[in-house]
Amino acid sequence: AQSVAQPEDQVNVAEGNPLTVKCTYSVSGNPYLFWYVQYPNRGLQFLLKYITGDNLVKGSYGFEAEFNKSQTSFHLKKPSALVSDSALYFCAVRDIDAGDYKLSFGAGTTVTVRA
């Protein structure tokens, strides 16, 4: 079984401040981890993924995420948030040993960046 928790429904930050969106996961074995962003009335867009290796993963639009195996976390970060980063963010997990490509998603975190 695999699951994801995003403990914050909403995150509000001022433009220029650091942005963090939290994610914890649960899998039977080892995880592949993903972050997606959704803008209003659009589908989900892939931001970045963790497969193996370096625990700090860099992705699109200046986002990065840190994999922490001991805490089973994969928090999304951006050093300096922009108003245009306001969107709905989803964390997702897939068990490495699963024989398929199903992703399990968290409930999502709405990010609002104020000018």
Added chain:
Amino acid sequence: NAGVTQTPKFQVLKTGQSMTLQCAQDMNHNSMYWYRQDPGMGLRLIYYSASEGTTDKGEVPNGYNVSRLNKREFSLRLESAAPSQTSVYFCASTSPRGGKNNSPLHFGNGTRLTVT
């Protein structure tokens, strides 16, 4: 390159009516998926097709059927719509790279369905 295309974009149904949501991808992906998105619940997998000719149930398959028409197309059918099926439906696709299942899903823009 259109990616994943879903039709229609919006639909209103009355309880008991039927309809089919269409999905097509032009990325030559093997696997295709149908998710529904509801507020506070994230995305839940309805059905998926690991490869052409196969389909399997996801977390919430009741009230739905699917058809993998060919490698490009994967449709979702509601035989008798219910208000509980009011949701936003997303189709997605992916393929393995190097035999590993670490590829991201590519999503369409969704179909917003209201059942009254």
